[in-house]
Amino acid sequence: MGRTGTSQARKGGRIRRLFTWKKLLGTFFVGCLLAMGAFYALYLMVPVPTANADATLQSNVYKYSNGKVMARTGKINREIVGLEKVPVAVQRAFVAAENKTFYKDHGVDIKGTIRAAWNTVTGKGKQGGSTITQQYVKNYYLSQDQTATRKLKEMVIALKVDQNMSKPEILAGYMNTSYYGRNAYGIQAAAQAYYGVDATRLTVGQGAYLASLLQAPSQYDWTSASPDGRKLVEERWNYVLDNMVEEGWLDTAQRTGMKFPVPHKPKAPKGLSGQSGYIVEAANQELMRQGVSEEDLKAGGWTVTLNIDEKKQKALVKSVDEQLEAKLDRKDDEKDATVQAGATSVDPKTGAIVAMYGGVGATEHWTNNATRRDYQPASTFKPIVLASALDNGAETQDGRKIGLGTVYDGTSKRPVVGSDIAFAPENEDDRSYGPVTVQKATNNSINSVYAQMIVDVGPTKAKQTAIALGMKDGADFGATPAMSLGVMGASTVDMAGAYATLDNHGVKVTPTLVKSAEHKERTADPVKSIGERVISRVAADTTTKAMQGVVQSGSGFRAAGDYYAAGKTGTSENNRSAWFVGYTPELVTAVGLFGEDAKGNQVTLTDTINPGRANGGRTPAQIWGAYTERALGGGSDTPFDLETDGTSGGDTVPTPTRTTGSPTPTATATDEATTPPEPTAPTVTTPPEPTTPTVTTPPEPTPTKTTDPALPPLPDGDSGVDGRTRD
Template sequence: MGRTDKPQAKKRGIRRLFTWKKLLGTFFTVCLLAVGGLCAVYFMVPVPTANAEATMQSNIYKYSNGKILARTGEINREIVGLDKIPLPVQQAFVAAENKTFYTDHGVDIKGTTRAAWNTLTGKAKQGGSTITQQYVKNYFLSQDQTATRKLKEMVIAVKVDQEMSKPEILAGYINTSYYGRSAYGIQAAARSYYGTDASRLTTAQGAYLASLLQAPNQYDWTSASATGRGLVEERWNYVLDNMVEMGWLPAAERAGLKFPAPKAPKPLPGMEGQTGYIVEAANQELMRQGVSEEDIKAGGWTITLNIDEQKQKDLVAAVDEQMEEKLDRKGDKKDATVQAGATSVDPKTGGVVAMYGGVGATEHWMSNATRRDYQPASTFKPIVLASAVDNMAMTQDGREIGLDTVYDGTSKRPVVGSEIPFAPENEDDRSYGPVTVQRATNSSINSVYAQMIVDVGPAKAKKTALALGMKDGQDFGATPAMSLGTMGASTLDMAGAYATLDNHGKKVTPTLVKAAEHRDRQVDTVRQSGEQAVSRKAADTVTQAMRGVVQDGSGFRAAGDYQAAGKTGTSENNRSAWFVGYTPELVTAVALFGEDTSGKIAEQVTLTDTVDPGRRANGGGVPAKIWGAYTERALDGGSDAEFDLETEGGSGGGGGAEPTGTRSPTASEEPSEEPTREPTTPPATTTAPPTTPPTTATTPPPPTETATTPPPVTEEPTQEPTTTATVQPPDTEVPDPENTGGSQNGLPATRGTQQPR
């Protein structure tokens, strides 16, 4: 019986402690305390005056030497009354953000509780769920996502809902919200996105502007990624469907609405020349570091850049001298399509010391320095070589790949060992026979690098590219065609990748912002990791190979009183031309892009008959000249610094057989880089590269000084010809060895023009 009595006694004790009356009393006590607490908070929290954002400060951008580059931050806002905003546009904002706006009391308890809980638990940060709460946040409070601010927002929203009418709240919300493009308020947004007043906005346009508020930067149609465009179009449809559901838009009218793509943005005053490009690139870098776009636009920042004032002037002067002064942009439609971009980086610190975004931010807003919608072409080939050495890759017959490895340079030679057929054509369909990797790099022989990337493995080559700092984006497929640079890349990307090679394989991340300080906080800027992206042997081998390009190959115009390594590149249909190179002290990527902006949508076009009248543009031409002119200035005329290389084999010279089956260029001809298309149907048979290096025909016979007709020479002379032998007329078209891109994924190159992304 004792065993039975004890548990029963225990139960009775627990019941005495937790009776339903006590539990109910505790519940009501907690509720009363909560209500009392809320009442206390309600009376203790006043409706404040307008926050600091309502009287924004300027941001100050400085050169690395402390001199001010720009001041920004003047409010681009014009308050308009609700009577100036069409009713359907007003309703679009309500449909987008808060369908119960006209009936709620300023807060959505369920939504706000969920948002507060997610914030406290770290799941996600969410803003106010009602229009009244968002208006309170915009006008009275900060953008911080904290529990304290959230509670204040709720209390003030209730009070504001009692003190202001719904039209007043809606007008305040629409006029204080940030829409991107430095536009605060619907009037500024209407002008920025559609070039019209808010009073003339259509229902479709109003629905787009209402959709923007969720993510202004991501949803700007003209600069959004494919994903961003898909998301904003989805939200636009969501807004219109809600309007139909609420009875504000007839279903028949909604069915006839088409997405209203906005016009391209125009910069604010004071952003002329290169300033606008640099400021925007700095802002984008800060956002990648966690600073919100709204926070930057709110002002109060002092941002010191790595931009060297003198080098920036040197870069602009080099572009003007080598290109702009020779173009007739206003009188020649072809000249007007030429766009130049460049980025220069210190390989020791990663600092972006100079940047050229285009003719001027007020004339061409999209920065040619940071855009990624053009192919880097054959400037990607050194990355394939770096991957080969870093992975100790072997040829199909088991030879380790290095500068002295011999490949078959036959044009249209089908690659061996790939499931994806690929047989790229060399420049002018020239076949070179057995050539060393060094010679193949100097002359940019497509067939050699197509086989090399198969030997390495396209997936491994892509992994190396990403490790060096290139970005994984559209068209970056791990296929043999990748060897010809068929992905998109910016001059900033390529400068970073080459800076890592210059730095003996230690990762260099280009950084524009040196320091960013606000009155109450400081942002941690990008720090160099110091990790080894590729082995020193791989990086130094590539440097040695590219020294040959400058000394004896297609990049000879970049040579000067300094040691230099570099690579030329020309993309499909001559739409872009590149020279990316470096000295021990400076890395610079220069590119030309063909872009026709005369229509509604910018279109990629050929550079042929532009910078070189009657001829193709190529990386060894104007880009190499700009690079050389800038580097000479930036290094004060020259430098004694030398590459400290740990390499095996390779001399930087020619090293290879003459092209076979076609005429060799005469001594008067310039190096060339014409991109060539792949065959539409690759040959079915394959031929493996030679199993042993040839013992003859690896170098061309030396020319005789008494010849009356120029002897055959390698495709790329080491310097401008000075021979007195018979020469070709000066306007002979310059072929050029860079391809690229032909196609992607091993398919024929049949793409049409592309739109900037």
């Protein structure tokens, strides 16, 4: 062995002498003693605090725009119950879900808590590991923050609580302070919210579901969960029951025969009946979109002033009651019971939602019919197609610029020209009109004209206009010719916003419910309700002029009154929805009727409120008219201030230049928004060189108010009784 080897041996010997097992063991024990001493010092220094704010929730106050209180929420929906009110099997389900060693431990899981704190500090995300005692301490004494400092306090206080309280007291405190979703704090409120029973009547399966909810209340709510969320909550539910079997708390045979207990649909808390429940929930959703967390709202302490005008709100409810509810027998007539109404009324100058109708009452029908987007707006989309054509300077297939006097072929089932997707919609009652102006096509909601117009504009451009005006993009919002018939989903809020933008001369209007939201520590920024210009004033105002004709002498004549008005009717596929959306210079309102059975399925409105079709020109227009008259104090002399393109849609027109040779589609589409066939490559014959038709342009009409809605003649096609055709 050379010098190098000798040197290495000496070096190794020194290392072994320096790090002997005795020294290492001694260092370990000294470290442990120091850690124990530090923890004991912390134990002596940290007292058990008083209850935190989350343990004594405040209420939220919601006010009308005039400052009058409309509703209070948040404080009542928790009822403390003793553990004797909770079945033993349900108690054990909670223990099996969260802390199987609960009855044996001293309130702390050292390993789990250290692991959770370390993962939080090192940025690996929030981790579990807390015992039931620790979670109770967190809920009742501390905050929800996931920090190392809070975890250490939690451990110390949990040890003290475990010494001073019995296990049943701790378990009861945990079950009563936990949040279960649906604004339910505590086991009693959760039992009512999800199963409509008191905690004393919960089954083992139901208790296991409620215990599972605590991991992710919003994600695991069965009625609103995504497919992945439902899968996760079922896995969690099975995990809880399997743990109970493992602990000897549940018989294997009973476990084998158990099925997942699907909870009831959510219902409004007491005190939020009538329209208040709909409005409060919609306001909360708006606040959450503005950055206020759901937990923050649930904790309470907010004063929310709404844009809802108390007088207009009452006028809207009275109008629906008078024009719809008084004519229905919901109790004894199954068909009448399927009729749902929704409405939204907006000030076009401010964007304020001044009135909202969500349904018969939030405690009877929880789904808000004003904000739901699962029904088609039908022909109320046609003015958006016209606005897009005007804004984009679109031309017909033979080169004529589109305006109110532009002549189209109004033949029913006429195949569109210039589209890669074959489409030939049927007009209402399969009526053919021949050559008609855009104005007349708007008045009578002629499907064949608007199907061709959207091809002339370009479906993609029309969709861009719709979204710019305020409609929401979705999977069902395809840029196809069928879009002209309003085949996408939309809410009354969406349609009121789009029409309010037209009423506001093309400057974007976003309907908003919340005027202000204040907390003692912070405020929420309101939605910016008036935006930038999204279409030209001429395009918006010319579209308004077209819709004045609908009310004066078209399908919306029942909406006429002692005011200047513009609007559009709409009736969707199989008469499942019927709409009237219209406006005066001061007010925009969207009214919709929706067919929905007891299981939530869409059904026809035919032969419900009236024999035959419940089209948009009937009850929706009548509700709109009755409300508008009341909201405007009996009427208004304010006219529209319009800057139009100067075109006029007189009914005396020449035969238009027509282009033929478009393909015949494999299926017939009608104004019911029937799904068009799969795209086929058409053989389009090149149209001849455009010729300019000789159109007689009458002088600009002076807008007039109709004081008696019964005076105008019945529009063509309005007497249809077939449930499949519509305006």
